[in-house]
Amino acid sequence: MTKTHFFYALTLPDETKGFLKQTSERIKSEFAFKKWLHQDDYHITLAFLGDAPEEMRQKSLEFVNDALTEASRIDLQLDNIGIFGNVETPRILWAGMKPSEQLNNLRKKIYVACEEACFTLDKKPFKPHITLARKFTENAFQLHRMQELADISNRAHRFQGAAVTLYQTHLGQAPSYQPIATFSLKKRV
Template sequence: MRTFIALELPDLFEDEVASLARQLHDAVAGRFMRRETYHVTLAFLGDVDEMGARAAMAALDAACAGAAPVELAPEGLGTFGRPRDATLWLGLRPTPELTGLAEAVRAQLDARGCSYDRKAFRPHITLARRARLPEGTLPGLAFPLPATARRVTFFKSTLTQEGARYKPLHTVELG
């Protein structure tokens, strides 16, 4: 099964991210993500079997033991890919607490022999895929206010024609 570990967004912050996406929808063509798919990926594991899933859940428990809630502070928009076929995202300030949590999750995955995508951690929330950015500047946007995230979850991801569907398999509360 295809899996990842992510920080879940608090409800009000998620509402504000969805509002930002609606503002962008008028200026940017692309496939915008559904609100329920918003998250901050800490580690993408890809395909794991049942034994790998159990190891990932143990890694998550160990990484989050005693960890405090994490502030999410928006820093602006960014993209991966080409301007006419990009992934559009909302960047988050890489605070020591946020990067430390990602590092702890990855270290615990390493300790248990779990493989994951080793790209550098860049905290962001994906807003749209296959986005075609307009020439010039975007209209004035209302960005979400900083918020505190308290839940880290191991998710199963199922790809469908309508986009990915995420199912929580194991959640740890921070703090």
């Protein structure tokens, strides 16, 4: 039986998913990654729970709901494209955001709520990103050429984060992430 994982993420608007899909298409022909994510799977991870037992998951839903009661929508802007892993054979290709205190605060609320539900979470610093592809399969990856083709910094795509979703993974499927619960953020007046 395949293990499933759960995570909380900022849900992206369809327009942003379309923009990122278009960006992926611009660079796909020149850069061979083993897996390009389905556009419905684009998100910004806020807390990765892993293999979450039902009772803890339910508790996290309650605590996250409480934490987001007064949380407002956040304004974000895509800023760049980057990689995680070896510069010659990266394991992750991602789109990043301009720094946002609002996003950092939202992430902190989710993170604390999940810790209160007894989850042990990753302690690495938060680096908000949207994964586009995984596992580069050729030699001599060229980040500068990738950034040129993607041209994210010159296209100034802005969007609003309006919801947080608990997702469940279904590896091998496309899309791979199933929404379990969604929390809408308040409109700012």
